[in-house]
Amino acid sequence: MSNQKKNKESGGIDAFFCKVIVTVSIAAAALFLVCVVLSYATKHLNNQDTMAVRVAMEQPDIEEMYLTPNKYSRPGKSLDKVNGVVVHYTANPGSSAKENRNYFEGLRKKGTRYASSHFVVGLEGEIIQCVPLNEIAYASNKRNDDTISIEVCHPDSSGKFNETSYESLVELVAWLCNEYGLEKDDIIRHYDVTGKMCPKYYVKHPKLWKQFKNDVFKYLDEQKNKVEAIEE
Ligand SMILES: [Zn+2]
Numbered sequence: 676m677s678n679q680k681k682n683k684e685s686g687g688i689d690a691f692f693c694k695v696i697v698t699v700s701i702a703a704a705a706l707f708l709v710c711v712v713l714s715y716a717t718k719h720l721n722n723q724d725t726m727a728v729r730v731a732m733e734q735p736d737i738e739e740m741y742l743t744p745n746k747y748s749r750p751g752k753s754l755d756k757v758n759g760v761v762v763h764y765t766a767n768p769g770s771s772a773k774e775n776r777n778y779f780e781g782l783r784k785k786g787t788r789y790a791s792s793h794f795v796v797g798l799e800g801e802i803i804q805c806v807p808l809n810e811i812a813y814a815s816n817k818r819n820d821d822t823i824s825i826e827v828c829h830p831d832s833s834g835k836f837n838e839t840s841y842e843s844l845v846e847l848v849a850w851l852c853n854e855y856g857l858e859k860d861d862i863i864r865h866y867d868v869t870g871k872m873c874p875k876y877y878v879k880h881p882k883l884w885k886q887f888k889n890d891v892f893k894y895l896d897e898q899k900n901k902v903e904a905i906e907e
Pocket of ligand 1: 763
């Protein structure tokens with residue numbers, strides 16, 4: 676075989692591979708584009724459809740005690756999208772939900788810092804809402820703009836939630852996940868935003884944090900089964 680022919684043949688193979696590579700690249704790029712568009716559309720639809728209840732689920736008992744609009748704790752800025760729920764602990768052992776709510780209200784006059792939360796879950800399982808869900812609260816730093824915040828009371832300095840508060844928290848977070856179409860990974864700790872030791876006990880015990888998220892989705896599944904049982 677002459678060298679010339681060999682070269683010609685290998686040139687043909689090169690061109691073939693070149694075509695294959697170009698085709699694969701175009702296909703990969705197209706696939707990537709489809710993925711981007713789909714993920715955007717999914718998020719967008721979720722946000723638009725915030726009130727579409729996936730499970731006919733009852734809202735937990737919530738006592739509305741909205742803060743007076745003020746720049747330190749209820750700035751009145753609209754919360755346009757909800758991409759997560761952030762859990763905090765009050766870092767004030769033994770204090771009640773109402774006391775924590777009143778502390779936020781007091782900032783209006785004191786003006787010592789910017790702080791608030793959409794909800795405070797108390798030691799007796801009571802849930803107090805301080806800020807409406809279509810407004811931002813000052814709790815989770817850079818995630819204030821797209822999350823709902825929950826402060827949880829705790830009996831002692833370990834920061835561990837008591838059983839009653841824990842149960843209310845599970846119900847509240849499950850309800851919010853259902854309302855906003857959130858997934859397990861959308862439930863986060865203040866720690867996951869800034870690295871702050873909050874909620875303390877569930878930063879120190881990551882397994883219990885994981886357990887909490889599982890408990891939320893187990894509760895959601897139970898609600899789904901209830902609805903299906905009624906429908907059948
Ligand atoms: Zn916090």
